[in-house]
Amino acid sequence: MLDDLPMSRRQVESVATSDGAVNIWDGSIRSGKTIASLLRWLMFVATAPRGGELVMIGRTRESIARNLFGPLQDPALFGPVAAHVHYTSGAPTATILGRRVHVIGASDAKAERVIRGMTVAGAYVDEITVVPEEFFTQLLGRMSVDGSRLFGSTNPDSPSHWLKLKFLDKLSALPHWRYWHFTMEDNPALSRQYIDQKRTEFTGLWYRRFISGEWVAAEGAIYSMWRPARHVVPWASLPPMRRLLAAGVDYGTTNATAAVLLGLSEGGRLYLVDEWRHDPRTGAPRLTDGQLSGRLRSWLDEPHLPAQPEMRPEWVAVDPSAASMRLQLYRDGITAAAADNDVGRGISLVATLLAERRLLVADRCRGWISEVSGYSWDPDATEKGDDRPLKVADHSLDAGRYAVATTEALWRPHLLDPVGLAA
CATH class of the missing domain: 3.40.50.300 (P-loop containing nucleotide triphosphate hydrolases)
Known part of the structure; x- marks a missing residue:
């Protein structure tokens, strides 16, 4: 052998x-x-x-x-x-x-x-x-x-x-x-060539762990590889999608409720294509679960892709702790799955996809884009050996992570190797 x-x-x-x-x-x-x-x-x-x-x-x-x-x-x-x-x-x-x-x-x-x-x-x-x-x-x-x-x-x-x-x-x-x-x-x-490419794509914690192979503590920015010029694309220029996989939903009552849609392109990339947010902290009224469900369902029925307005998400993945919201959605005709909320694994997955440009973000996802640069590791958790983010301004990020992590089995077989993707 x-x-x-x-x-x-x-x-x-x-x-x-x-x-x-x-x-x-x-x-x-x-x-x-x-x-x-x-x-x-x-x-x-x-x-x-x-x-x-x-x-x-x-x-x-x-x-x-x-x-x-x-x-x-x-x-x-x-x-x-x-x-x-x-x-x-x-x-x-x-x-x-x-x-x-x-x-x-x-x-x-x-x-x-x-x-x-x-x-x-x-x-x-x-x-x-x-x-x-x-x-x-x-x-x-x-x-x-x-x-x-x-x-x-x-x-x-x-x-x-x-x-x-x-x-x-x-x-x-x-x-x-x-x-x-x-x-x-x-x-x-x-x-x-491949090794050199990986060395230039990853930064910070992910470089030291994934490329150098070091056992190193998490500190600073989580998505340190994030570059708006490299990762943000105009919504009107989105390529044709093979599938609109899921809407990830992070639920809040006094905090924001956010939904982010994940698509898989014909070319083998993942895209966060659209976003919906309702945030009481910015002056929006507090809504009941029924009202949130109604607004979310109305948004899901809207066109989300410039060239494929008829395409709708196949799944809805909701924060697993939001049992009341999942029940409300079920009563309203949407069977919502409990999202994969393994935080460390989900963050690692998103970081790898961003580093390799196998995940791009449409400019309609304004909440996600506004949160990503400030997303940081919790230093108190790091001292205890736990990789955990600070729970500040992360609602759209969580929603996007739910969509990516929960549907991995659906998109993984179709994702092109990063060597096959244009820089």
Whole structure:
């Protein structure tokens, strides 16, 4: 298998020496860490001990399908072995080399209950830093089969993150752990042009974490890559849209209620195409849920695209804490989904899309544009190892994030690689 897959010396070294009870790959984006760790996982599954379950874990089953099974089932990466990896996105189990593998989403602390009582012979954990500490601790305790192994990869996070503080900083006291740090130069599939492009696109926190691969605290502006001249487009010049995916809605009573529409263009870019806001702090009257619902529904029925006035959003994703508003919308004929409100992941997703210019913003989204430059990290939360924004002037930003994060499974397969997009 190694002969068929072009790999760097660093990747080969990590595969050859990942014989610990716990084996962790971290580093920058597109650095080859995931491919190396997945190759090692395949090798382990082929000879994994019996008497326990095999599990693959990530934030959600959908993210596992995208991040792990997508590469595993690609013959260009894993040759004929890819035909022996069988998984349908969203399913609770997969089959790899004839072995049943449980596929588990671990998006919150309650997820650790899923593996209580389970005996685990082998585990692969995707994006370890987004898995709750309680789940990871429970998983380590479940791996009691002789010869059991855990493999996992992650991008760096805060230096106060539990994985860094409790494990990576104490590797000298953990002789059964193995750890490798990767940079983009460790991926032989990347051209120098691509690496240089990424280095110019990302700034601040995202540069240090995603490009340099540093465990660094969040501080200052969140979307430091934001440039109006680079990211704002005239509404009248919007390109044709393949789909108008969703309206993300952030709900407020004394604060603003904002809705932002997300579209996927025929050319493979995401656009925030239109926005509606009702803000009592600017002199607008306070409205009941019924009144807000009525105004929002009227706006949703308006034309939102210059060349496709008939197109309407396929989904409405509302702040999950706004149960009363979702109920009101349902009574008024709109089935609204509870938005994905994993704040850290959503911000990271939007930041990456902005940096790569795979997300642009129409000038009709005035609230979003006015909020983005001042959006900053909360220094008190940073001291506790938590990446959390200051809750100030963020209603349109939250609405846009809901639309982007909640519909990722819909737009991700159609988004062009950033190399294919004009600068």
